[in-house]
Amino acid sequence: MSEIQENGLGAVETKARLLDLKSLDSPKAMKLYRRFDGIIILILFMFLILGVQIQFTLTAGDWDYWIDWRDRRWWPLVAPFSLLLFIAPFTYGIWARVRLPIMATAVTLLLCLVSWLSRYLNFHEFTHFPLSFVFPSTYIGLGILLDCALAISRSLLVSSLVGGGLFGALVYPINWSFMAPYKVPVEFNGMLMSVADLMGYQYIRTTTPEYLRIIEESTLRTFGGSVTPLTAVFSALCGMVIYMIFLWVGSWINGLDKYTKRIV
Amino acid sequence: MNKLIAGKKWLGSVMAGLVLVILAGDALAHGERAQLASMRMRTVHWFDTKVEPLNIKVGDIVTVTGKLVTSEWWPKHMPSIDETVFLNMGVPGPTFLRLHSEVNGVPMMRSTAFPLGKVYEYKTVMRARVAGRYHVHPILNVKDSGSLVDKGTWVEVAEADTDAPFVNEVTTLPGETIDLETYALKGVYTWHLIWIAMGVAYLLYWLLRKELFIPRFIRIRELGADRANELLTKKDFVVSSVFFTVTLAVVLAGYLWAENKYPITIPLQTGLVEVEPIEIPKGGLAVEVDHATYDLAGRSLSMKFQMTNNNDSPLRIGEFLTANIRFLNPNVDEGEIYEGEEMVSTDGLTASVDTIQPGQTVAVELVASDALWEQYRMTGLIHDPDSRFAGMIFYYDENGQRYFQEVGGAVLPNFF
Amino acid sequence: MALENTQPVALDAGNDSKLAGHFKRNRFAYTFSAIIIAVGAALRIYLDTMGFTVGTDYYSDEFQKYWMPVLYGELIILGSFTIGLSTYLWMTRETDASSISKELELSRYWKLLSIFTVMAVWAGCIASNAVESDAAWHQVTIRDTDFTPTHIIIFYFALPALTAMLIPAFIWTHTRIPAFMNKISLPFLAVVCGILMIMPNYGFNEWGHTFFYAEELFAAPIHWGFVFLGWSLFFLIPLAMQIIGQMARLIAETTTEDLGQSA
Numbered sequence: 001m002s003e004i005q006e007n008g009l010g011a012v013e014t015k016a017r018l019l020d021l022k023s024l025d026s027p028k029a030m031k032l033y034r035r036f037d038g039i040i041i042l043i044l045f046m047f048l049i050l051g052v053q054i055q056f057t058l059t060a061g062d063w064d065y066w067i068d069w070r071d072r073r074w075w076p077l078v079a080p081f082s083l084l085l086f087i088a089p090f091t092y093g094i095w096a097r098v099r100l101p102i103m104a105t106a107v108t109l110l111l112c113l114v115s116w117l118s119r120y121l122n123f124h125e126f127t128h129f130p131l132s133f134v135f136p137s138t139y140i141g142l143g144i145l146l147d148c149a150l151a152i153s154r155s156l157l158v159s160s161l162v163g164g165g166l167f168g169a170l171v172y173p174i175n176w177s178f179m180a181p182y183k184v185p186v187e188f189n190g191m192l193m194s195v196a197d198l199m200g201y202q203y204i205r206t207t208t209p210e211y212l213r214i215i216e217e218s219t220l221r222t223f224g225g226s227v228t229p230l231t232a233v234f235s236a237l238c239g240m241v242i243y244m245i246f247l248w249v250g251s252w253i254n255g256l257d258k259y260t261k262r263i264v
Numbered sequence: 265m266n267k268l269i270a271g272k273k274w275l276g277s278v279m280a281g282l283v284l285v286i287l288a289g290d291a292l293a294h295g296e297r298a299q300l301a302s303m304r305m306r307t308v309h310w311f312d313t314k315v316e317p318l319n320i321k322v323g324d325i326v327t328v329t330g331k332l333v334t335s336e337w338w339p340k341h342m343p344s345i346d347e348t349v350f351l352n353m354g355v356p357g358p359t360f361l362r363l364h365s366e367v368n369g370v371p372m373m374r375s376t377a378f379p380l381g382k383v384y385e386y387k388t389v390m391r392a393r394v395a396g397r398y399h400v401h402p403i404l405n406v407k408d409s410g411s412l413v414d415k416g417t418w419v420e421v422a423e424a425d426t427d428a429p430f431v432n433e434v435t436t437l438p439g440e441t442i443d444l445e446t447y448a449l450k451g452v453y454t455w456h457l458i459w460i461a462m463g464v465a466y467l468l469y470w471l472l473r474k475e476l477f478i479p480r481f482i483r484i485r486e487l488g489a490d491r492a493n494e495l496l497t498k499k500d501f502v503v504s505s506v507f508f509t510v511t512l513a514v515v516l517a518g519y520l521w522a523e524n525k526y527p528i529t530i531p532l533q534t535g536l537v538e539v540e541p542i543e544i545p546k547g548g549l550a551v552e553v554d555h556a557t558y559d560l561a562g563r564s565l566s567m568k569f570q571m572t573n574n575n576d577s578p579l580r581i582g583e584f585l586t587a588n589i590r591f592l593n594p595n596v597d598e599g600e601i602y603e604g605e606e607m608v609s610t611d612g613l614t615a616s617v618d619t620i621q622p623g624q625t626v627a628v629e630l631v632a633s634d635a636l637w638e639q640y641r642m643t644g645l646i647h648d649p650d651s652r653f654a655g656m657i658f659y660y661d662e663n664g665q666r667y668f669q670e671v672g673g674a675v676l677p678n679f680f
Numbered sequence: 681m682a683l684e685n686t687q688p689v690a691l692d693a694g695n696d697s698k699l700a701g702h703f704k705r706n707r708f709a710y711t712f713s714a715i716i717i718a719v720g721a722a723l724r725i726y727l728d729t730m731g732f733t734v735g736t737d738y739y740s741d742e743f744q745k746y747w748m749p750v751l752y753g754e755l756i757i758l759g760s761f762t763i764g765l766s767t768y769l770w771m772t773r774e775t776d777a778s779s780i781s782k783e784l785e786l787s788r789y790w791k792l793l794s795i796f797t798v799m800a801v802w803a804g805c806i807a808s809n810a811v812e813s814d815a816a817w818h819q820v821t822i823r824d825t826d827f828t829p830t831h832i833i834i835f836y837f838a839l840p841a842l843t844a845m846l847i848p849a850f851i852w853t854h855t856r857i858p859a860f861m862n863k864i865s866l867p868f869l870a871v872v873c874g875i876l877m878i879m880p881n882y883g884f885n886e887w888g889h890t891f892f893y894a895e896e897l898f899a900a901p902i903h904w905g906f907v908f909l910g911w912s913l914f915f916l917i918p919l920a921m922q923i924i925g926q927m928a929r930l931i932a933e934t935t936t937e938d939l940g941q942s943a
Contacts, residue, residue: 016929020482023932024475032691032931037476039793040920046800047913053807054910058903061815065898071532078899093917097924098480099495101504102470109463112456117808122816126728127357128394130445135452140459144466144511151504154493170515177518178455181448183529185437189364189371197533198434199444201373203358204390207896208819209350209405211375214897215532227531250914256870257918257925259863297739298824356732357820403822410894411822478928481921641739 045110048090052111053118055086062214064115064137065123067182068200071215072227076171077235083108083139084167084243087146092156092250101151104163108143112136133199137175142167146243160243168239169232296401296413296588297641302648304587306337306672308345308404309656310414311585314602315400318417320392322424326360328353328388328402330414333544336381337654337672343408348536350375351386354401354413359421360390361432370539375407381670382541392421393430415588417604438528455518462514466507547667548575549620549659554627556653556675558645564633565653567671571617572625577661581615584632586655587642591632598660609634630657646677690787691934709794713801716841720805723833726750727813735829736821747832754837758844765848773855780858786930788857789923795849802842810834818896826886839878846872859926867919874912881905 009017023029056064059082063075090103115136123134149163150156182196193201200210216227223230296304313330320326334345351365351372365372365388378384386402399416406412424430432444442448475483484492554568565586573579582596591612592599601608609632616629632655637643645651654672661667696704703710734742774780780788814830821828850872854860860868888902 016932017482017486019936020928020932021486023928023935024479024482026935028691029931029935030474030479032935033478033928034474034476036478036793036924036927037471039797040477040924041471043793043796043800044916044920046804047916050803050807051910051913053811055907057811057815057898058907059899061812061898063899065812065815065819068532089911089914090917093914093921096489096492097484097917097921098477099484099492100470100476100480102467105463105466109460109467112460112463114804114807116456118812121724121809122812126731126813127816127820129358132444132447132449132452135449135456138456138459140463141511141515144462144507147466148504148508148511151496151500152508154496173519174459174515177522178448178451180522180526180529181451183531184440184526185528185530186434187437188434189373191371191373191533192437192530193373193533194530195434195436195442195444195447197373202361202363202432202444204353204355204360204362204820205358206352206354206356206403206820207405207411207822209352209375209407210373210534211348211350211405211407211536212895212897213532213534215534217534250917253867253914254918254921256866256915257921258866259860260866260869261863263864263869296822297737354822355820356736357816408894413822477920478924478931481924482928 045106048107049110049114052083052086052107053114056082056111062208062212065119065134066200066205066208067133067135067179068194068196069213069215070137070175070179070182070196071213072172073216073231074214076168076228076231077238079137079139080142080168080171080235080239081242083111083142084146084164084239085246087143088243088246089250089253091146091150092247093254095150095156096251096254101147101159104143104146104150104167105140106143108139112138112140129203133203137171137179139167139171139174141174142170145170156247157244160240160247164239164241164243165236166239167243168235168237171235172228172232296415299410299413300648301587301642301645302650302652303339303342304642306335306339306652306654307342307406308335308412309333309585309654309670310402310588311590311656311658311668312600313402313414313417313605315417315419315604316602318604319420319422321422322392322395322430324392324421325363326390326392326400326419328390328400329386330402331383331385332404332414333383333656333668333670334378334380335654335672336670337652338380339650343406344380345378345404345406345409345412346380347377348375348407349378350405351388352403352405352411353388353390354403354411354416355398357394359392359394359396359398360400361393362388362390364389367539368542370537372537372539374533374535374537376537376539378404378539379541381544383544384539384541392419393432395421395423397421413588415605415607417602417606419604458514462507462511469503469507544669545667547579547659547661547669549573549579549667549669551657551669551671553671553673556673557678558653558675559633559678560643560646561679562633563635563637563643564631565637565675566629566631569628569630569671570625571620571628573620573622575661576622577663578619578621579659579661579667580619581613581628581630581657581659582666583658584613584630584655585658586632586653587640589632589634589636589640589642591634596660598664598666599658607636607640609636612636645675651675651677690783690785690790705790706794706797708791709797712794712798716798716802717805720802720809720838723837724809727829727833731817731829732821736824738825738827747827747829751827751832751836754832754840758837758840762844762847766851769848769851769855774861777858777861782930782934785858786927786934789927789930792849792853792857792923795845795852799842799845799849802838802845806834806838806842810838815898819898823889823896826882835879835882839875843872843876843879846875857926859922865919865922867915867917867922870915871912871919874909874915877912878906878909881909 060078063069087104087107094100094103119134123129124131145166146163150159153159183194186193186198310332315328338344367384367386397420400419401416402414404412433441435441550572552570556567558565580596582593582598584591588607590608592610593613594611612634614631617626653675656668656670658668730746734746814834817830884905893902
């Protein structure tokens, strides 16, 4: 109450806000509020599906389409970067206005569901790839960690450091549980290949040649070959930074719930 | 959903059947006709392309063999094939399984580089995987330039005799025999379901509550930003902590489980492999291009050369090849035409001089003329920003030995 | 119009059973969602059957026969739908906001949510069907022109259809709901403009693919223009907050009487 008056709201608005608050005790109003909840969740989630699909497929899609793209150096860096960037502005808005730490889980879960449907329809039914070659990765656990970090710490800053960091760092481990079998070695025509490489070779992709893959190439400076952990640490850093930057973008966007008199 | 898919399949097969009936016998191109005519003439000359057999069943083997010469007239502004190239196959998705491919005897699982002006003999062995009628094109993907497409050959793939699902078995180095069609999918499904369940549970916890969007909005507006956290309860804290811990535990457990189950793994393999090129066989014919004109109305390319025969046998020009179109000289009647081969004009080439005697230097005019120029959109030559052509002439000595070499130069249009 | 009885719609005060009431309230959303899902499914079946069979060569007679009429039809339908509906909505706009009762206003918010539901369903269809069909197509097929079958569906129908719904929805909202009348909602404008700009961005995409980017890498920077424009969906949250604020007020005010009785 006192805060509202301090904010310099007019008497009419103050009275109206009191009424808003009072409506929370009205079963009739609450019924309508719940009806609204159902609709807004449907609308928001469906648009999120489109948003994350456009975002992810056009920034990290190739790594997610093909198992022979999921390498140790680029995929664990690109995928969380792309996702955190998309999640942050939504998290900011929903956290600031309704205090729900759900957007990271929602985005990653919806991405997973739509990816499965899309891979089945487009890569399996339409273009005949076996699902074992084009199944999506999972990022749901990372989304839960990011949301929980926010729910526990109740701080966007702490959640970017802890949650953003974990989101970046754990991409490889969380997917390893079902990705490991595709990295088993095979001998083919006298050359060493992983099962994934072999699938990439056998299942013909006319305009996705082998060289197109943006994957780890050998270097002199491997620092003892610790590619995966090093990438995880760097990815954690990227995760923290990009998440913070786009939280800031989110704060700007969410301040724009304004009206204008004319189109500039 | 299942019903929808089933319905779709039924309708799909009826419509696909209808389309096949309508299209039977038609020659469809697959992207190559959209490329600039001069670029098709000056990149790679494919020849001796042979696809066999042409009528097979799912599970049967198809072998594609052929040769190509990388053009010395390669456009300088275009990233060159002598940097990175991959031998590929133009088919609609993995309707075939590639079992083997090689260039000059080197297996081509990876990318390579082809120096210009050399010969490359390639071979690709495939196993039919999905029934249908396919226009099979050998392809070279050239990094940053695009796809160079050879002519297509129709291959008819019928359903297999048995109803058994298609199997693609390989044996891994640890000794396990696996079917790549379904390999490790159980694990993929299981882990995905676990995570989906976790995600759904987490969302349900937060979304199934009496006060959600509007009530929380009103309360937060009332409390102000500093006190908004009062909306989060102790239960929220505890449940979030549990989810956080369980998630970390599942990630760790999954990782360790996989490490234990698949102790031997390797990173993805990549890097260029080298191929030793073959030199173009020397036939002893010295060729100088004087002049070339393209006759729009007559759909013909006419080229004037000075040719000197340094061979000790008389030579006869039997064929001109450019942009995958073969123009054969009917008087010479050499050059094999393979079953199902397209883009061949059997009487498309006329030579002003039939036989060039040893030591003789003559002016020769070759005219390559056929409606194929039009059909394959080679008439677009005059719209190209770089009006030069290149092609291969094939000539024969008296024993029927074939030689070939590349010719090229500027080309002028003749409008009337 | 402003005088019609809107109590049942706005306040859910009808006498129908729970389920019947639900369908009655949301009949707009159900009907139009069903229609667009049918349209989407028809296009999908067409793509599946006619894509690889007659769609790989723009210069073939088959392509001109089976795909180009689809393209022209789509452009004509979407163009006339957008222009026609937008013009109609503008011509029939409300001129006096004060004549709109609170119940009617609230019922219009529910209608707005129904409109958004239909668009959201279409967004889901695009995401699950159209987006990666283009990826799958390009990665197994040589691009010949800008009019590949998947482009004819996603670039010239699916995404423009979202714009074709958003523009009339924008006009409807700003001519029917008092809180939006005589001014413009900034986040709503941002969403409409972002999705609309995807179409001009095809120009950059196709120019780039013919000029400097020959590969079919889906995550290539040449495609990031679409990503940036997709970010316009970030503005859904402030737009939702505008709607939440207004609806909360209306619901509170229209249920006050009740409150008085129960207190």
